[in-house]
Amino acid sequence: MSTRFGYLGPEGTFTSMALDQWAPADGAERVAYGSVDAALAALRAGEVDGAMVPIENSVEGGVSATLDALASGEPLLVTGEVVVPITFVLAAPAGVSTADVRAVGTHSHAWAQVRGWMAATLPDAVYVPTLSTAAAAAALAAAPTEQGFQAAVCAPAAAPLHGLEVLASDIGDMQAAVTRFVLVARPGSLPAPSGADKTTVVLYQREDHAGGLLELLDQFAARGINMTRLESRPTKASMGSYCFSVDVEGHVRDERLGEALMGLRRICAEVRFLGSYARADGRAATVGPRASDADFTAARDWLGRIREGGS
Numbered sequence: 001m002s003t004r005f006g007y008l009g010p011e012g013t014f015t016s017m018a019l020d021q022w023a024p025a026d027g028a029e030r031v032a033y034g035s036v037d038a039a040l041a042a043l044r045a046g047e048v049d050g051a052m053v054p055i056e057n058s059v060e061g062g063v064s065a066t067l068d069a070l071a072s073g074e075p076l077l078v079t080g081e082v083v084v085p086i087t088f089v090l091a092a093p094a095g096v097s098t099a100d101v102r103a104v105g106t107h108s109h110a111w112a113q114v115r116g117w118m119a120a121t122l123p124d125a126v127y128v129p130t131l132s133t134a135a136a137a138a139a140l141a142a143a144p145t146e147q148g149f150q151a152a153v154c155a156p157a158a159a160p161l162h163g164l165e166v167l168a169s170d171i172g173d174m175q176a177a178v179t180r181f182v183l184v185a186r187p188g189s190l191p192a193p194s195g196a197d198k199t200t201v202v203l204y205q206r207e208d209h210a211g212g213l214l215e216l217l218d219q220f221a222a223r224g225i226n227m228t229r230l231e232s233r234p235t236k237a238s239m240g241s242y243c244f245s246v247d248v249e250g251h252v253r254d255e256r257l258g259e260a261l262m263g264l265r266r267i268c269a270e271v272r273f274l275g276s277y278a279r280a281d282g283r284a285a286t287v288g289p290r291a292s293d294a295d296f297t298a299a300r301d302w303l304g305r306i307r308e309g310g311s
């Protein structure tokens with residue numbers, strides 16, 4: 001049976017490029033969805049076997065739609081990550097020039113990354129949000145006069161794909177911008193440790209109290225675990241109620257991570273495990289002093305001995 005991958009479409013989004021990178025031109029079927037929520041709902045419903053969604057951008061930060069959809073609802077697991085360099089073009093149907101552009105359609109994360117260029121080049125242009133960058137390009141190509149915008153900000157490859165011409169290239173404010181995408185699956189078997197892994201969890205506190213976040217983070221720090229991302233997201237239950245979405249280096253099968261998660265399970269109202277997966281850059285985890293598997297196993301063996309009256 002071939003694998004079916006859902007993704008934030010249509011073809012030509014940065015997410016579709018992440019999927020190209022993850023599953024290059026093998027027989028896997030690809031199904032485009034209009035939003036992150038739709039792609040993850042299709043995965044939960046069993047329409048697809050995996051879904052590629054954007055989670056974090058080096059300029060604009062976390063993708064709230066993805067963080068929130070993973071933090072609640074039927075459990076899902078991240079099974080891999082892909083990092084894609086991001087460059088943007090301004091694209092429009094043939095015959096439209098930069099001087100004609102009064103409004104620009106694109107994804108909110110793309111707009112945030114070209115704001116400086118827009119302020120300098122098209123200071124009066126209005127931003128029109130679309131569900132993805134390629135959705136703006138596809139809409140312009142299908143009905144150029146009905147969108148309320150004359151140009152789209154999208155990936156360079158999306159312009160020819162959707163029959164648009166490039167008015168300006170490389171319009172991103174930060175040359176080195178990258179976006180991190182995750183491949184999500186329904187719960188099942190975990191990827192085996194690769195030696196260079198990351199683990200993602202969402203932590204829900206029991207009650208608000210002084211030092212509460214410090215207590216959570218200390219579970220990692222005390223066991224020599226390096227954190228690579230920390231975001232607070234509203235739980236949506238009431239004003240001021242937050243959960244914490246955290247990436248740490250290592251695999252749940254690592255002794256230090258297993259012990260940290262047990263510590264968190266004791267002190268949190270809920271710990272949502274979102275997966276252990278190979279990190280895109282292949283960099284091995286930085287492990288604090290005396291926090292290797294052998295160190296933890298030796299300490300546990302010692303405890304076993306003294307419990308039996310030994311030393």
Ligand SMILES: O=C(O)C(=O)Cc1ccccc1
Pocket residue numbers: 008012013014015016054057086107109110131132133134179
């Ligand atoms: O809209 C897209 O092309 C996406 O894949 C989401 C996105 C938007 C801007 C930067 C990175 C990802």
